Amino acid sequence: MILEIYLFVDPLNEHCYEAEKAVDQVSQKLNKQISVHFIPLLNIAVLNDNDNELKQRFGRTVPYDIILNYKAASFQGQRFGRRFLMNLQRRLLTENENYCSSLIHEIAEESGLDLEMFNEDCQSELAVQTYHSDQRTAAEMNVDEPASAVLFNTEVDDSGILIRNFDYYSLLSFCQNSIDSSDHFKELATEEEPEQKIVQYPDLHSL
Secondary structure, eight states: OOEEEEEEEOTTOHHHHHHHHHHHHHHHHHGGGEEEEEEEOOOHHHHTOTTOHHHHHHOSSHHHHHHHHHHHHHTTOHHHHHHHHHHHHIIIIISOOOOOHHHHHHHHHHTTOOHHHHHHHHTOHHHHHHHHHHHHHHHHTTOOSTTEEEEEETTSTTEEEEEOSOOHHHHHHHHHHHHHOTHHHHHHTTOOOTTEEEEEOOOOTTO
16 A cells, blocks of 8 residues: 655745655655655746745746756656755755756756756756646646645545645654555545545546
């Protein structure tokens, strides 16, 4: 049995960065029992987040550019993609650096990417196509808020749990319970908790 986690992220959102670190730590803790996917989310609400100082400073196009950078890095492996994204977020969100091509190349090298391949993929139509595929996945899962995670237990067909406002410890507990018993998902389906609900499994082959 494998637990799949799809975390929907706004790359310039500090809450998302913390959620990514929590998911990454849980993945390392539970190792082969967890499969992790970071899905960029770029809807109107994310673009118009006027409380986000970085978006005010960088402008409306940078979140999209970062997503294409992330998708290009992910073509070399999901772990490389996550490492690249989190390294970039650390520099932008916590070290207050400016988004620019030299920083992107530095982060790509730091993350162990093939730089020539990365540069080509950043400009590729495939990166754009996978971005649009991610937005369709978010719509199919009814996800409209960043830092939302959808969890699927491979022993429970066709449905998963959407959770928000988690930290490392609450997510670890949730995942351990779900791994220990597939009934955990079925029990949650009958509960009325505002931060949890059932979503249907869409076509995720492109991920």
